[in-house]
Amino acid sequence: MGTKYVYLFAEGNAQMRNLLGGKGANLAEMTGLGLPVPRGFTVTTEACTRYYDDGKVISGEIQTEIFEYLAKLEEITGKKFGDLENPLLVSVRSGARASMPGMMDTILNLGLNDEVVVEFAKKTRNERFAYDSYRRFIQMFSDVVMELSKKDFEKIIDALKEKKGVKLDVDLNAEDMKTLVKEFKAYYKEKKGADFPRDPKEQLMEAVKAVFRSWDNPRANVYRRMNDIPYSWGTAVNVQEMVFGNTGDSSGTGVAFTRDPATGEKKLFGEFLMNAQGEDVVAGIRTPQTIDQLRDVMPEVYEQFTRICDTLENHYRDMQDMEFTIEDGKLFMLQTRNGKRTAKSALIIACALVDEGMISEEEALMMIDAKSLDAVLHPQFDAKALKAAQPIGTGLAASPGAACGRVVFTADAAAEWAARGEKVVLVRLETSPEDIEGMNVSQGILTVRGGMTSHAAVVARGMGTCCVSGCGEIEINEEEKEFRLGGKLIKEGDYISLDGSTGKIYAEAVPTVEASITGEFSRVMGWSDKYRKLKVRTNADTPKDAAKAIEFGAEGIGLCRTEHMFFEADRIKAMREMILSETLEQRKVALDKLLPIQRGDFEGIYEAMGGRPVTIRFLDPPLHEFLPSDPDEIKALADEMGVEVSKIENTILSLHEFNPMMGFRGCRLDVKYPEIAEMQTSAIIQAAININKAHPEWNIVPEIMIPLVGEIKEFKFVKNIVVETAGRIIKESGAQLSYHIGTMIEIPRAALTAGAIAEEAEFFSFGSNDLTQMTFGFSRDDAGKFLDYYYNKKIYENDPFAKLDTVGVGKLMKMAVTDGRAARPDIKLGICGEHGGDPSTIAFCHEIGLHYVSCSPFRVPIARLAAAQAAIRARQA
């Protein structure tokens, strides 16, 4: 016998989630627990995978097995498909390994046809109910299986209601339902050129196929990508005996949570509707009652239900989200699953379950979605106000949180408006390093161009500021200070709101609520620190960011970018002087101006970090980024510096690059201008000596990081400058100071030659952004042009700039770790790319044995939790 593709609920259990899907496994588990579950069977996820492997065909073998289990179900229930005496009606529902709410389709009342419905009406003694069920089935089947528009059927209903002069569905009687059935079937035949299928087995097979197909629909694909669910998993299909909540006043249907999913409070939370089917609850025509009210309506059912809730929560040891139906006074459980919850309530519930002795600390940690912690650290929209608001467009969810403010179009305007107390949202075609100050005072940032790792996105995440990037639909007119989106014209000063967690843009002021960090947050962080092996550092360039990161638990700085320091007004001038220098002497004069400024910056950061380790990276970006591009600004710069405009234009031209990503930057700058490395070394070493004098107990040991190394000799060249300069300064100062020199591993060749580089480098820090770009051969700024097509065609399921590609990029990292360690067993290994804050990447970093991850301050808590989860998972395996 080959693979078994179908399981009765009675054959499965909760451990079989991969095979039976979440819903199927839990139905089986509840069946095993003796709870009242309508009987049924599950077609496995493997059948789904096979369906796709076979070219979207259900093989004869699987069909035979389904019919076999149908026969078993008929035997157990005593009902029969198409039987006129005791017809079996079933629901057909999808159920993937991971919960994908609303992503896939459901069909109810399957098994009805013109003959069966007559008997069904007799048997239920409710003709209206029977025909209503039938017309609902036709409608759902046509929509889900045959891809006819649900709306067209609604139109037929509306026409009938108009004709009869009634307003509500409930005002339609049995005869009307019969009319609808007739008209629905006629419409079906007109559109599909064939009669509505009357054979229940044919209906069933089509429905199963439709569920399989729905695994591949666009919204499922998007949901999977957002939630990191592999396409290869497939969905199971649950075929279950129908129970009806709409047979009369002793029937009903509802959903409930064992705890409040919004607040975490320990009390039953939910709602129900009497005499209704599930979809009526969703439709919202009648207002449902709260679950407490069930106590008054049907006390015994309520008692039974609360007992079941306790049973399930104790059994699953987690808050449960359940669906139930009451048919003629009898309670049936249709689903249970671990309930989705807000980040805040996740923390509260996890702590409560530990306190109740239900779960261990490790289990509590595994229960919390690390990514969701973003929400407790950033402002969010007021939930009610958000419901009422209508987005006018969507961009990329580049930096989480919610923002509301008045639109400005330049960084200067942002600074100006903010200075007079206005809350502003900065809208730009794209941001550049010169915009930093304006970005810093804005509530949120919206850009037309640029991806998840564009300048705006990276800087905003670092600042913890909400950002929506790359909304290409915006037609911006920066001169007129206005933009168009979704048919609206927004002018300077108008209010807009941004949701950095969804990318939605609102043309109105949606009020926000501040983040509130609870005591549970601290407890969970404490547990995380107890179980994790990876250290968590932060990427921070200013004392302010550093302080924020420490507040969030950072244990050091993994990446301090020195270039951002040069953009502020008081220093960009000296930087430009340096770039425009024509001789070594001129350049040294300019660098001498930068030295005290930079030393002061480092002193500030060392102060803020209070003795924690700080990895400082040498100047990295191409020099042209520091020069103005606007003709007026060029003129102003020329005047200020007393040189010809043409000279500056020539320098800009000579620095132009075809592919700046792969150009004259990183340590290449130091190879051409060793005096830059000299100045930066001086600033770092002098700062460390000064701070160590003030705080001998900190014993600061500078970590100097050389970027963009691809060859050991290149590293050694720059290292020599550092060693000579540092040696001289330390000697002159008479102080004692140790320091470390290491490198970024961000060029494939660095990973490939890591063994040689480790002979000289004391630490590696993986620059996974650039390493991803080079390994894939696409630039993050340009990949937007085609990546959507790659997602749609399932070539890539994830943005490799958000989630590390462990197959390709990861292979290089593993090589570098292995070869690096072989050459220098005590080499320090970390990651400082954007991936450093991504939980799945953190798990990979744990696996390959890095010492730390470094991420933007607001991601530090996520990283702490994710690191703990990785350690716990590894220990369990």
Place this chain on the structure above:
Amino acid sequence: MGTKYVYLFAEGNAQMRNLLGGKGANLAEMTGLGLPVPRGFTVTTEACTRYYDDGKVISGEIQTEIFEYLAKLEEITGKKFGDLENPLLVSVRSGARASMPGMMDTILNLGLNDEVVVEFAKKTRNERFAYDSYRRFIQMFSDVVMELSKKDFEKIIDALKEKKGVKLDVDLNAEDMKTLVKEFKAYYKEKKGADFPRDPKEQLMEAVKAVFRSWDNPRANVYRRMNDIPYSWGTAVNVQEMVFGNTGDSSGTGVAFTRDPATGEKKLFGEFLMNAQGEDVVAGIRTPQTIDQLRDVMPEVYEQFTRICDTLENHYRDMQDMEFTIEDGKLFMLQTRNGKRTAKSALIIACALVDEGMISEEEALMMIDAKSLDAVLHPQFDAKALKAAQPIGTGLAASPGAACGRVVFTADAAAEWAARGEKVVLVRLETSPEDIEGMNVSQGILTVRGGMTSHAAVVARGMGTCCVSGCGEIEINEEEKEFRLGGKLIKEGDYISLDGSTGKIYAEAVPTVEASITGEFSRVMGWSDKYRKLKVRTNADTPKDAAKAIEFGAEGIGLCRTEHMFFEADRIKAMREMILSETLEQRKVALDKLLPIQRGDFEGIYEAMGGRPVTIRFLDPPLHEFLPSDPDEIKALADEMGVEVSKIENTILSLHEFNPMMGFRGCRLDVKYPEIAEMQTSAIIQAAININKAHPEWNIVPEIMIPLVGEIKEFKFVKNIVVETAGRIIKESGAQLSYHIGTMIEIPRAALTAGAIAEEAEFFSFGSNDLTQMTFGFSRDDAGKFLDYYYNKKIYENDPFAKLDTVGVGKLMKMAVTDGRAARPDIKLGICGEHGGDPSTIAFCHEIGLHYVSCSPFRVPIARLAAAQAAIRARQA
């Protein structure tokens, strides 16, 4: 005892070249053969390496050993350093493992000082000679060891001659020489602040150090990079008893070749000067006599010399280049080495030596520098005319050969002028694909921007047209049709000449001579084919190129780029229509226009290749390359296509990329627009079917190559389109046709996941240009900004775009070969990057077991020879 750093000539032999350098090993060998060689010893190359490792210091250990061997030399010669009775004078000469003529420095007459010279004068009974020798020594020592300018000493001589009213050095008498010695020493003291060193041992050690130092001088570094000699080799130092060719009329000095190095003719070739030291021959004050005349001047010496020549040629089994000195009628051999020769004579000599039974075919092949074959395939400057010409500037030697013609500044002008019979040189800021036709009719191409793999360079090499690229010193004014270089203003119509093998630019018409392919060339190619294992294919996009390549022995096309076909006037329009299409339908209409054109192209190529395999690569470059950038052209295009200018501008804007190298190109185009892959598949398959009908004996099996693949699913996606389309067309045609589908390996991730890709791909072709760019993380168009600094600082010794980086890029290639073969043992492996024509890369490709290399047509002979050399070398090892 540690390493032995010094060897007497009597201790060494020719096999010890790595340790003793070429000169030292051959002096030892000649000593061993019993030839008259002045006695001496060699300080090894390892001493040089140690000198650099120790921080440019000669360790005590080595100094002691040198002095030990000095003592031995004193014992053997019976002379003594600083001895007043029988003083030892020595020459100190560099001698690296590979010959680097004129690259390093020599010091003669070392051992003289104020006291020794007196006795030396007595002993030689020639006061003038003695003081002349002394002043020469001071001059050389000051120049080479102390870095005082030689010219300043010449000025002192000139002043004395003026004072005395004489013109020639020979007119100065002994007293004058004494005066010069005094003045030289005074000048030395003035400049160096110390007396000229009088201790011969101190002189010796300083001289040895100077030779070591000269290994690192700028011209040596450039020479090494040009000739692929590793910096790590170091140079040896030869210390040899002086013999004097300038003691009187029975003395002399000369150089000779056993065969004519320019023509290969078997007859003694050389010249000599009586009563002279080596430097006098170089100085060119007196005209030397030809070597034949020595027969009349000193018949016995001549006889002895010709016997020695025969001995040496027979012994070394190669043409020898020798230096000799006659001291008082006695012949001394100062050097022998395998003589440098022109490419043409290399072929002739190799064949002659085989015919004479002196060497085997394999040895003949190993004797020829594969790279030099360029010269026999391209026009060269007339040697005499070239000597008289003075270059006005130098660019990159981008495509070999010589060109002479009148300057034009646009491709259109080139076409126009050429049509009326003018020879033109096209001068451009940089070329673009639109310039192809103009480039094709030009004698040579000169660009201001762009590196060795810029558009101009790559296309010119493909065409076999001389090209000098990236001459950044040119100030070009394309509007005024003129440029400035080296102080000259060149206008349209002026003659210039380019040397594509040196990069030199001349502001005059230097006549060229056509390439002449000799019978020896064919013989050598025949032997190459006999011994090589690698197949040699060509990169060709047109029937013309294909025919040329076959003439040069190509066995197939390894890379047929389809994009170049779209730039010609009749097709660029349809291409642009395709790009500007807004719907699938519009795009298909445009593609339908391109289909027959492209099919015709492929038919032409299949015809030209006569059944040899052809690998056709799908469209690769970013689409914006096909759109005009000039506003007038945009306007014209808009008018022609009947669309708004703004529409075209918008399309251009939307196709703009930050890093086009890493953007929307290669198979990414096919993922977004599968219809492009469909059209190209149709064109290829239909062309093959048509040609197979006409020539059933050819049985063409198309090879379709997908570019820029980084992920197996991406490859599979495009492969599916090809398989479906090809299947349909083959079925419709009723013909039988096999075909292969493979991929470029040019993205690091493709190499890292080659095992998976090989499951689907039937062949791999390494696109080493892009693979190098991505692995190093620098773009070839931008690397020029910093690579020179990397060379100067010895971080890189070679241009990784010219010579494959076997350490990093090679590691990826090896992984891909190993993993690819494991997954598909019969996978076909080749390389089609620019490196495919580089001998050292070819050797690597042989080592890792590729099946073929593919290179531009003019490099095919080089590749055939290099492949044979690799095979022979591997068998020998």
